[in-house]
Amino acid sequence: MLRTRSKISTLLTATGLALASSVALTTPAHAATECGSSYNVRYFATPGENTSVSIRLCVQIIDGLGYRKVDGIWRDGSGSLEIDKFDNFDIHLQLERNDAVYWGNNNIALDLTAEINGSESGSFSKTLGPSYSSTGGKLPSGKWTTDGFVNFDINNDGEGGNNWSLTGSPSIAR
Numbered sequence: 001m002l003r004t005r006s007k008i009s010t011l012l013t014a015t016g017l018a019l020a021s022s023v024a025l026t027t028p029a030h031a032a033t034e035c036g037s038s039y040n041v042r043y044f045a046t047p048g049e050n051t052s053v054s055i056r057l058c059v060q061i062i063d064g065l066g067y068r069k070v071d072g073i074w075r076d077g078s079g080s081l082e083i084d085k086f087d088n089f090d091i092h093l094q095l096e097r098n099d100a101v102y103w104g105n106n107n108i109a110l111d112l113t114a115e116i117n118g119s120e121s122g123s124f125s126k127t128l129g130p131s132y133s134s135t136g137g138k139l140p141s142g143k144w145t146t147d148g149f150v151n152f153d154i155n156n157d158g159e160g161g162n163n164w165s166l167t168g169s170p171s172i173a174r
Contacts, residue, residue, distance in 0.1 A: 033172075038167075040054065041054045047155055057167070059144050150166065
């Protein structure tokens, strides 16, 4: 009985180690990600019910290249309503080094207008990049972050476009 338990324990340990090593092998050798622990949350006074949007920014460094990542959710979008909530809803992201925009204006927009207008609720996750330096394609050392804002225009409010500044990601050193 003791010998059977020992064999089972050894088998389970070996299986666990095999699974752990296979997971470790599928992760990029030099990958790091930093995401904010809290989301940027805003309630928009849109036609019909007010729409809430939650957005979190992340920075990723994979094999020396920088990526911007954004994820989030929305509630009370249009879906079954006959009227659109937004004329425009774009998330603009930029990679920063030591709190300065890196390598010119690398601002990239993610347009979610159709998604929010087309569905009552949903989620999104998008990684954008990579960003290159002029020195061999790898990012120089420094503290890297993703920063951004949302450019939005609420349908039929008569105010035109507005910006919502987002809290950037925590920094990651390279």
